[in-house]
Structure formats: structure tokens, C-alpha cells
Amino acid sequence: MSWILVTGSADGLGRAAADSLLSAGHEVVVHARNPERAAGLDALSDRGAHIVVGDFAERDAVRRVAAELNDGKPLDAVIHNAGVWSGPAVMPVNVIAPYLVTALLRGPRRLVYLSSSSHFDGRPSTDGVDWRGGKAGSYADSKLFVTALAAAVARLRPGVLSNAVDPGWVPTRWAARTHRTTSNSATARRSGSPPATIRRP
Numbered sequence: 001m002s003w004i005l006v007t008g009s010a011d012g013l014g015r016a017a018a019d020s021l022l023s024a025g026h027e028v029v030v031h032a033r034n035p036e037r038a039a040g041l042d043a044l045s046d047r048g049a050h051i052v053v054g055d056f057a058e059r060d061a062v063r064r065v066a067a068e069l070n071d072g073k074p075l076d077a078v079i080h081n082a083g084v085w086s087g088p089a090v091m092p093v094n095v096i097a098p099y100l101v102t103a104l105l106r107g108p109r110r111l112v113y114l115s116s117s118s119h120f121d122g123r124p125s126t127d128g129v130d131w132r133g134g135k136a137g138s139y140a141d142s143k144l145f146v147t148a149l150a151a152a153v154a155r156l157r158p159g160v161l162s163n164a165v166d167p168g169w170v171p172t173r174w175a176a177r178t179h180r181t182t183s184n185s186a187t188a189r190r191s192g193s194p195p196a197t198i199r200r201p
Helices: 012-023 034-045 059-070 090-104 119-122 138-158 173-191
Strands: 001-008 027-032 050-053 075-079 110-114 161-165
Touching: 001 012, 012 027, 012 034, 027 173, 050 059, 059 075, 059 090, 075 090, 090 138, 110 138, 119 138, 138 161
Parallel strands: 001 027, 001 075, 027 050, 075 110, 110 161
Antiparallel strands: none
16 A cells, blocks of 8 residues: 655545545555644544644745655655645745655655646746745636646656646535635625625735
């Protein structure tokens, strides 16, 4: 069986992926951004999952997690799931963290980057992008960039299976919040009243 890291696995899609992989008999490393969220992973660690902790908005934390993982046996695969929707952490978490993890980890021959259909709305330009998280970033841009990263890794590392995937709608807490917001907007349009403002990051 494989030794697999799932980033951003404290809840949502990442946790569901880690749970499924454990059920299939794989060895899994789960990741949380802080000790408080890691405490919620006890149910997975009780089933054999290993836990790493680090805020992927911080480059030093990403490097520390990568070094910790490199001290153990080589990973077979990484699912780059950690991500944020809005705010200054968008680019550091959604793009810089998977880039650094890819560059620093030794061994994995299969890489999966979580993208989104939002990448179609991304701007194919790095002009004005704040990679360090000093200001809010664009989620759509971040998903375009991470999709480009997956393609670049596939080209530069022919022995590695590198893919960007759009998981579609998944019934997570984040998806439920998004669904309520978009449903409210659609209902308002049908009724003729102005929709609530939906701010893009």
C-alpha cells in the first residue's frame, strides 16, 4: 500500500480523502494548520494516520513540515488539498505552499493538485500578484496558477504523474455556505429585488 500525504485534511474534502485512503488500507499523513485543528484529527490518528502541523500561509512552516516528512520514509503520493477562498492567505496557501512542498519533498511519484472550474476566470498574468500575502488574492487566479504548476511538473518531471483535478461540488461546510450565498442571489434575481453583494477575492 502507498504512503500518502493529504494537506489541509482537518475537515472537508481533505478529511474525506484521508478517511477513504485509510479505509482502502493506505498509510496516510494528515495535515492541520495549527494544534487546535490537529486535535480534531484524533479519529483518523486512532486508525493509524500520522499528523503534521503547520500553517501553510507561512513559508517557514511549509519548509519545516517538508523537512519533517523528509526525515521519514519517502512518500509515494501527495494530494495538495489545502486552500483558502479569500483574504491575504490565498496566494501563499493555494500556490506558494504546493510549489514549495513539490520542490522540497523527496520521493513522491504521484502528485494531485486541487484546482477548480474557477480557474477559467483566472488572469494568465503574474503582474501585481502579491505572493507574500500582504493583500487579498484572487481565488480564480490561484487555481489557474496551481493548474499551471501541475502541468509544469508533468513536463519537467516525466517520471512523475502530476494532475490538477476539479472535484466538482462536494457537500462540505464550505460548499454549503457557498451554495446558500449563490442560492440567495438567484432567488433575489427571480423576485426582482437586488441580490446581495458577492465579493470576489
